[in-house]
Amino acid sequence: MITSRTFRAALPAAVLVCALAAALPAQASPADPRDAPAPRADTRTASAWLPYWDQExxxxxxxxxxGRLHTVSPFWYKAAAADxxxxxxxxxxxxxxxxLHKAGIHVVPTVMDMDTMKPGELAGILTTPARRAAHTAALVRLARSHGYDGIDLDYETITTTATPDYRKVRSAYADFVTGLCAKLHAVRKQCVVTVSPQTPATGRIWDYAAIGRAADRMRIMAYDLxxxxxPPGPLSSTAWYDEILRRATALVPPGKIEMALPGYGWDWPADGxxxxxxxxxxxxxxxxxxVGAPYALDPESATPHFTYRDGTEPRTVWYQDARGTAAHLAAVRKYGVRDTSLWALGFEDPGLWNVLAQQ
Incomplete structure (x- = not known):
């Protein structure tokens, strides 16, 4: 998932932030992508994030x-303040x-909030009308710059269920997304919102129903189980996907959901x-x-894994490949969800693309 935990682990320490001007100039976009011929639904059913630290x-x-991608979201921006x-x-x-545009791919950059503001600062922006309006305006300016086709909002550190203001912040974020999407649509830009999986114990900060009404697409980061x-274990599983989508499709039309898949893995000390x-x-x-480890696909989670020794230390690796993805996609399609996302370009098993073409 593009969570702060995954992001910090995957990101080279030397790759830090390069600031842009506070007020991004509004530039005229090329022909509106919504006016272009729609990509064939049977081939372009995927989007993917482009990591800036491995950009080329x-x-x-x-x-x-x-031929499989309708959208690429370069992981390019961070929210640093309200404006x-x-x-x-x-x-x-x-x-x-x-x-990317020449290849017929929409460019919808991601704006994230990991490691950018003090604890509680984003919640304060969302719950203060003037600051929320300033933040919305800054995001719309960004969407209108560089010929972008919209933006992908990936805000993951808003608050937790343990805070006294949890319900207030949850409602404020839903209102913020609703207002932002309306303003993006008014300038013919796409509004994509990335969320974490919602289960009885996780992801409650996001009001799926409100986000589903407002956004063009809602991306569910279905990894980092x-x-x-x-402790070591699979990044995702068919049973987990079933739990996520049973809840999500009851609140959001399946046609608006993108199930985001992992193209990576984790290498743990065996004892975690x-x-x-x-x-x-x-x-x-x-x-x-x-290390000469045999290939093994865990029958319960449908993800590959192996063990080895690093010197004297036993270690275990869980990751995802095309074979495991094929099993997981069967669970996704059961709920009528056709669109997927990939974290991230350059990470994945090349065979994944053939799997996507066959589903």
């Missing part, structure tokens, strides 16, 4: 699989934007005594072959 590799990956959006290195790269800071190392599918498979 991810960009070339997108071009190779343009300020800042850019990561490479944000707004016109070569990438133009290249087991994460870097917890320390955080896991992030591995892409390619790294996990190279390691499996190097």
């Amino acid at each position: 590799n991810g960009y070339q990956d997108a071009l190779r699989h343009a 300020r959006i800042e850019g990561h290195p490479g944000a707004g790269d016109t070569r990438i934007i133009d290249g 087991h994460w870097s800071g917890g 005594s320390r955080p896991a190392r992030h591995v892409t599918w390619k790294q996990a498979e190279a390691l499996r072959r190097k």
